[in-house]
Amino acid sequence: MSEKLDITLNINGRDYPIRVEARKTLVDAIRDECGQTGTHIGCEHGVCGACTIILDDEAVRSCLMFAVQAVGKRIRTIEGLADGDNLHPLQRAFMEHHGLQCGFCTPGFLMLATNVLEKRPDIDDEELIDVLASNLCRCTGYQNIIKAVRAAAQEMRGK
Amino acid sequence: MKPPPFHYHDPRTVADAVSLLARLDNAKLLAGGQSLMPMLNMRFVLPDHVIDLNRVDGLSYIREREGALEIGAMTRQRELEFSDVVRTRCPLMHEAILQVGHRQTRNRGTIGGSLCHLDPAAELVSGAAALDATVTVAGPNGTREIAFADFPVAYMTPAIEPQEILTAVRLPIWPQGHGYAFIEFSRRHGDFAIVSAAALLEPDAGGKIARASVTLGGMGQGPVRGREVEQGLLGQAPGDDLFRELCESCRAIEAVDDIHASAGYRQHLAAVLARRALTKAASRLGAAGRPH
Numbered sequence: 313m314s315e316k317l318d319i320t321l322n323i324n325g326r327d328y329p330i331r332v333e334a335r336k337t338l339v340d341a342i343r344d345e346c347g348q349t350g351t352h353i354g355c356e357h358g359v360c361g362a363c364t365i366i367l368d369d370e371a372v373r374s375c376l377m378f379a380v381q382a383v384g385k386r387i388r389t390i391e392g393l394a395d396g397d398n399l400h401p402l403q404r405a406f407m408e409h410h411g412l413q414c415g416f417c418t419p420g421f422l423m424l425a426t427n428v429l430e431k432r433p434d435i436d437d438e439e440l441i442d443v444l445a446s447n448l449c450r451c452t453g454y455q456n457i458i459k460a461v462r463a464a465a466q467e468m469r470g471k
Numbered sequence: 472m473k474p475p476p477f478h479y480h481d482p483r484t485v486a487d488a489v490s491l492l493a494r495l496d497n498a499k500l501l502a503g504g505q506s507l508m509p510m511l512n513m514r515f516v517l518p519d520h521v522i523d524l525n526r527v528d529g530l531s532y533i534r535e536r537e538g539a540l541e542i543g544a545m546t547r548q549r550e551l552e553f554s555d556v557v558r559t560r561c562p563l564m565h566e567a568i569l570q571v572g573h574r575q576t577r578n579r580g581t582i583g584g585s586l587c588h589l590d591p592a593a594e595l596v597s598g599a600a601a602l603d604a605t606v607t608v609a610g611p612n613g614t615r616e617i618a619f620a621d622f623p624v625a626y627m628t629p630a631i632e633p634q635e636i637l638t639a640v641r642l643p644i645w646p647q648g649h650g651y652a653f654i655e656f657s658r659r660h661g662d663f664a665i666v667s668a669a670a671l672l673e674p675d676a677g678g679k680i681a682r683a684s685v686t687l688g689g690m691g692q693g694p695v696r697g698r699e700v701e702q703g704l705l706g707q708a709p710g711d712d713l714f715r716e717l718c719e720s721c722r723a724i725e726a727v728d729d730i731h732a733s734a735g736y737r738q739h740l741a742a743v744l745a746r747r748a749l750t751k752a753a754s755r756l757g758a759a760g761r762p763h
Contacts, residue, residue: 314476334479334521337512356472357509358576370549370578376508377579380479381525424575445660446573 319383323348324392332379339363341379342389350390350419354448361447364420365389371427390419393426402426402464411460413451420447425461433469437462474511481523485530485609485638488522492634493611495520500636502545502584505576530583530638535560540642544583548595552577560644563651563671567598570653573661583637589627589693592663596623597688598653600696601669602642610635623693645682649673650709650752655688656740658731664689665732668744670752672709680704685749687741690726697721697745709753711746718746 316331323346330345337356342365343349354362356375363374366388393400402425405411412418421444428435428443435443440461449457480495482488492498499518501507502525510516524530530545533554540561542551551557551568558565571577571585571594585595586606599606604619611634624630631637645651650672655664667688675681683704685697699720707713719742726737 315478317479333476335474335476335511337474337508340473356512358505361573361575364575371575372578373575375512376504376576378474378479378504378523380481381504381523428574442660443574446575 317380319380321346321379321382321387322385323387323389325386330379334378334380336379337375338365338377338379338382338387339374341382342374342387345379348389348391351423352416352419354416354420359448360417360420361424362417362420364423364447366423366427369427369431371424388423388426390422393422400426401467402429402461405460405464405467406457409456409460409463411452411457417447417449417451421449421457425464429461429465429468433465435465440465472512472514474508475514475517477518478520479523480520481526483526483528485527485636488524488527488636489609489611489634491520491522492636495522498522500524500587502587503547503580504584505572505580506584506588506590524636533557535644538644540564540644542582542640542642544586544637544639545581546583548572548577548580548582548585549574551582561602561642563601563645563653563669564595564598564642566651566653567594567669570594570655570664570667582640586622586640587629587631587637589623589629590663591626591691591693592665592667592689594653594655594664594667594688597667597669597686597694599640599642600688600694601653601671601684601686602645603684604643605641606637607639607641608632608635609638614638616641620696626692645671645673648757650754650756652748652751652755654744654748654751656744666690666737666740666744668741668748670745670748672704672749672752672756674709674756679706679708685745687721687724687745690724690737690741695724697724697741700745700749704749709749709756711750714746714749714753718742718749721745 328346352362354360358376365374498520501523530543532543655667669686671684673682683701685700700717703717721741722738726734728734
């Protein structure tokens with residue numbers, strides 16, 4: 313039952329051929345097998361949102377999927393957000409508006425916000441707060457995260 | 472924690488999935504995974520085999536046919552959320568879906584998975600009960616239909632045989648101009664409801680109530696229809712006093728005590744939320760069914 317499967321994950325445009333048990337969650341495979349440790353593991357049961365990634369253009373919780381289920385899909389993680397040394401507007405906004413403190417939840421928030429702003433650049437405040445409510449942050453009290461995402465949204469819309 | 476070891480199967484057809492179920496002992500079907508994965512991670516379930524339905528063809532669709540919406544079991548909750556036909560033809564389900572979990576979980580979670588998981592507080596379960604849905608299941612001897620009223624047989628236990636798979640759900644469409652509302656009380660937005668209330672009202676030509684559906688979720692083993700309220704509404708003109716008086720009967724609905732709320736508190740919520748849902752549904756009479 314602990315047989316291993318040969319699969320390939322495509323993360324941020326790069327293929328990672330790996331060998332995993334079927335029970336390996338996607339987040340564990342991304343971190344342990346592919347070495348992309350920017351995606352964090354919080355609760356491991358779909359409550360905290362720390363492990364949020366973008367899978368084929370949809371934000372999902374990578375602790376609630378098996379790695380084998382992501383074969384043939386495009387995975388985007390925090391490592392793919394910046395363009396070389398140029399931070400993504402959301403990353404800059406999180407710095408400027410103090411949208412993080414310890415940083416543990418930040419990759420999840422950034423991938424969630426990236427996905428939302430790419431799909432809904434004109435998202436209104438009410439919907440934005442509704443979307444961000446899915447992730448937990450124990451440091452900031454959320455207000456600065458909301459400010460940061462709003463600021464990035466403005467910048468991404470070209471003011 | 473991490474999921475326990477299991478053998479993984481990813482069939483491409485319903486027939487293959489059914490034959491795997493027939494052949495394998497202690498197998499579990501994996502749909503969107505938003506309930507099963509946490510249960511695996513916490514080792515509440517220990518299957519020897521997991522049969523993944525995510526690569527099975529033909530289980531994801533929303534179509535209108537013969538006065539109902541037919542929805543494939545593997546249709547993601549997000550497809551329902553953004554579906555024009557669901558919003559205009561079955562606005563109760565649209566309102567319910569907005570209260571299911573969060574954006575990320577709706578991106579994976581499916582309608583069939585939620586109905587089979589059958590959490591007594593789940594919005595889709597209550598919505599299906601409110602609408603008198605019918606589910607289709609496929610098994611070794613072909614398909615059969617189950618009225619949703621007969622679907623829950625015990626706590627989180629649907630009336631599906633071990634070798635069967637839920638393939639579709641049929642939601643009857645209420646006529647244009649009906650009133651609808653789905654509201655719930657939970658400690659935080661996105662949490663499971665402590666109690667939810669769904670209401671549907673259909674007026675006759677004179678504005679009196681010709682048909683009514685009132686459903687409470689989260690009370691106990693499964694969704695409960697407020698039959699006394701429904702009966703009392705027939706032939707009456709909608710109004711707050713009427714709703715308030717009738718909904719008092721919801722305090723007598725059996726409820727569970729748990730860490731989230733006492734039975735008495737749930738019964739109080741049932742009466743209050745049923746009234747609010749009816750008031751909201753009444754305020755929408757004449758509007759439902761039109762694009763907004």
